[in-house]
Amino acid sequence: MRTLYASLFGAALLGLSACQTHHPTKEDDGMSWAEEPAPKPTNGAIYQSGREVALFENPIAHHVGDIVTIVLNEQTAAQKSSSTNTNKATTQTLPGMTILGKALTVHGVPILSNSIADSSKFAGEGDSAQSNSLQGYVTVTVQKVLPNGNLYVKGEKWIGINQGEEYVRMTGIIRPIDLSADNSIPSSQVADAKISYGGKGALADANAQGWLSRFFNSPWTPF
Numbered sequence: 001m002r003t004l005y006a007s008l009f010g011a012a013l014l015g016l017s018a019c020q021t022h023h024p025t026k027e028d029d030g031m032s033w034a035e036e037p038a039p040k041p042t043n044g045a046i047y048q049s050g051r052e053v054a055l056f057e058n059p060i061a062h063h064v065g066d067i068v069t070i071v072l073n074e075q076t077a078a079q080k081s082s083s084t085n086t087n088k089a090t091t092q093t094l095p096g097m098t099i100l101g102k103a104l105t106v107h108g109v110p111i112l113s114n115s116i117a118d119s120s121k122f123a124g125e126g127d128s129a130q131s132n133s134l135q136g137y138v139t140v141t142v143q144k145v146l147p148n149g150n151l152y153v154k155g156e157k158w159i160g161i162n163q164g165e166e167y168v169r170m171t172g173i174i175r176p177i178d179l180s181a182d183n184s185i186p187s188s189q190v191a192d193a194k195i196s197y198g199g200k201g202a203l204a205d206a207n208a209q210g211w212l213s214r215f216f217n218s219p220w221t222p223f
Contacts, residue, residue, distance in 0.1 A: 060179040061151060066142045068153050069184040070170050074195065077131040084124040092116040134197060138168045150175055153190075164201025170194070 061068050093115045103110045140155025156169040172190035179185050187193060215221065 060176055060181070061142055061183055062145070062176060064142050064145060066151075067139055067183060068142065068151070068174065068179065069137055069139045069182070070153075070155075070190065071184055071186045072134050072136045072138060072168070072170075072195070074132065074134040074187055076133075077129075079129045081127045082125070084122070086120075086122045088118075088120045090116070090118040134195065136168065138170045140170055146173070150191075164199050166199040167197070169196040 095113055103113070105111065138155060138157045140153040142151045143154045144152040146152065151174050152172075153174060154171045156167055158165055158167045170187075170190075170193070172193035174185055174190055178189045187195065209217070
């Protein structure tokens with residue numbers, strides 16, 4: 001009887017091991033930073049491990065999901081000019097042969113006398129200037145907490161106006177120490193910042209060139 005029980009127990013263990021499934025690992029999102037570890041279970045109604053706040057510290061963003069306001073104040077200006085001038089002239093004279101002190105001639109015209117003259121000139125000038133300005137606000141959320149405590153934030157804002165929509169997208173890395181008391185930070189203090197501003201709709205379509213016009217204005221055009 002003991003042998004029968006042992007056999008049944010072993011068969012049950014084999015069945016459980018066969019039914020065990022392997023869960024696929026979470027795919028990497030392309031970022032090598034480590035995320036903030038999940039907080040421990042709640043310890044009580046007042047104190048919760050991982051959510052404590054220092055008594056002498058502003059309640060600024062520290063955790064995944066916290067909200068941060070980015071104050072957009074981007075102004076860029078670039079200007080470049082160049083000028084080049086070159087000039088080159090070359091003259092060579094080859095006198096003809098002389099015999100007994102006289103030039104060799106045919107019907108009184110000197111022969112074997114040559115001269116070479118060459119001249120080249122180049123002038124080039126170019127100017128380029130560009131300026132951009134973007135002001136406003138966009139509120140983002142903390143996506144990851146880096147090992148050194150910095151925060152990776154990401155967010156966007158859509159605005160629908162009349163027959164079109166406009167959007168502002170923002171991603172970057174911020175330091176919690178740079179945050180103000182109201183959880184705001186200037187865009188100039190965002191590292192690896194990527195700011196996108198654009199729109200879609202009837203107004204955006206009317207303000208864009210067609211594909212054929214873009215082709216003739218592209219560097220691929222041979223003219």
